[in-house]
Structure formats: C-alpha cells, structure tokens
Amino acid sequence: ELEIAMALINEPEVLFLDEPFSGLGDEEIDKLLIILKRFAKGKTVIVIEHKISKIKDFTxxxxxxxxxxxxxxxxxxxxxxxxxxxxxxxxxx
Structure with a gap:
C-alpha cells in the first residue's frame, strides 16, 4: 500500500501496478480500489493481477x-x- 501511495503522490499519467492486491485482505483491497478509482480518472492504469474478479469494476x-x-x-x-x-x-x- 505504501508503494502505491508514493507513486500516486507524483500524479503520473500512466501507472503500472504489478499484483497490487498481493497479501491484502478483501477489506484492504476494497479500500485500495476506491483510491485507485479516484486516481484513474483521465489516466492510464495498467494492472497485472491474477485475481481478475477484484478489478471487474475498475477496468x-x-x-x-x-x-x-x-x-x-x-x-x-x-x-x-x-x-x-x-x-x-x-x-x-
């Protein structure tokens, strides 16, 4: 979570996330998705994720x-x- 927060501070136009939900519980994933949805408006976010059901509403x-x-x-x-x-x-x- 800290690494993602640090990346978002710089407000990049393109964000690459490799397994961002690894090691997180469902509640933590839901909180992180709220943050990512806010950030992603008008930006490109590339997510590498095996739990595709978690990114259904995000992509x-x-x-x-x-x-x-x-x-x-x-x-x-x-x-x-x-x-x-x-x-x-x-x-x-």
Missing part, C-alpha cells in the same frame, strides 16, 4: 495472457466467456 478493458501470448482482449464479461480463457484458467473445455 474498462482486460487483456489476458497465457504463456506469453494474448488470448483474450475485451471487457470483463467478454473475457470471462472467451473459450481460451476458460480453458487456460479454469480447465473448462
């Missing part, structure tokens, strides 16, 4: 990669319905 676009290749690109609902995503992450055929 307009999700790009899913598997083994170094883009397998899906779209909004949250489109990505979750993509057969390649289902196969790669949930082993669903």
């Amino acid at each position: 307009k676009r999700i790009v899913v990669m598997n083994e170094g290749k883009i397998i899906a690109d779209g909004n949250f609902d489109e990505v979750l319905q993509d057969p390649e995503v289902r196969k790669a992450y949930w082993k669903v055929k």
Whole structure:
C-alpha cells in the first residue's frame, strides 16, 4: 500500500501496478480500489493481477495472457466467456 501511495503522490499519467492486491485482505483491497478509482480518472492504469474478479469494476478493458501470448482482449464479461480463457484458467473445455 505504501508503494502505491508514493507513486500516486507524483500524479503520473500512466501507472503500472504489478499484483497490487498481493497479501491484502478483501477489506484492504476494497479500500485500495476506491483510491485507485479516484486516481484513474483521465489516466492510464495498467494492472497485472491474477485475481481478475477484484478489478471487474475498475477496468474498462482486460487483456489476458497465457504463456506469453494474448488470448483474450475485451471487457470483463467478454473475457470471462472467451473459450481460451476458460480453458487456460479454469480447465473448462
């Protein structure tokens, strides 16, 4: 949380976040998302996150990669319905 706060102080136009929710509980994640939503207006935020359900309301676009290749690109609902995503992450055929 401290690292994210320090990054936000400088008000960058582009913010890269790598696993920002790692080690945080649901309550802490919710608080952090409120802060990030306020910050993100008019800015570009790139989030690398395995818990995609946590960023559903935060993102307009999700790009899913598997083994170094883009397998899906779209909004949250489109990505979750993509057969390649289902196969790669949930082993669903």
